[in-house]
Amino acid sequence: MGARTVDVFEAIRTRRSIRKYKEKPVEKDKLLKIIEAARLAPSTLNRQPWSFVIVTDSVVKEKLRSTCNQDWFAPVIIVECAFPEKAFKAQDTPCGRPDDDPCPF
Numbered sequence: 001m002g003a004r005t006v007d008v009f010e011a012i013r014t015r016r017s018i019r020k021y022k023e024k025p026v027e028k029d030k031l032l033k034i035i036e037a038a039r040l041a042p043s044t045l046n047r048q049p050w051s052f053v054i055v056t057d058s059v060v061k062e063k064l065r066s067t068c069n070q071d072w073f074a075p076v077i078i079v080e081c082a083f084p085e086k087a088f089k090a091q092d093t094p095c096g097r098p099d100d101d102p103c104p105f
């Protein structure tokens with residue numbers, strides 16, 4: 001992917017939901033950039049309690065499609081797997097903050 005940059009507000013303003021897809025495979029560098037953007041999302045204590053699986057195999061995609069009862073046929077599916085046991089839980093500390101981040105109240 002080139003070094004094209006887009007103003008954030010312009011990207012928000014012009015984005016739209018896509019419901020029809022081309023057969024064309026998505027380039028690996030684009031997929032990696034998407035994953036990199038997702039990976040940079042903030043999480044409590046930076047635990048990042050998730051992983052991402054890029055699915056291009058047609059058999060696996062079909063299983064996902066039918067399991068999710070969807071009628072979409074995207075060339076690539078990115079599955080985000082959540083790991084709740086790895087995530088920080090608000091009830092872990094009295095005021096819902098990490099132990100090394102003292103409650104200010």
Ligand SMILES: Cc1cc2nc3c(=O)[nH]c(=O)nc-3n(C[C@H](O)[C@H](O)[C@H](O)COP(=O)(O)O)c2cc1C
Pocket residue numbers: 015016017018019
């Ligand atoms: C949580 C969530 C679930 C959605 N589920 C569907 C869906 O099942 N099918 C669908 O066609 N669009 C779905 N959408 C897309 C919305 O219909 C779409 O965002 C809305 O119509 C506005 O259109 P736009 O995204 O093109 O601006 C979903 C959007 C969100 C945020």
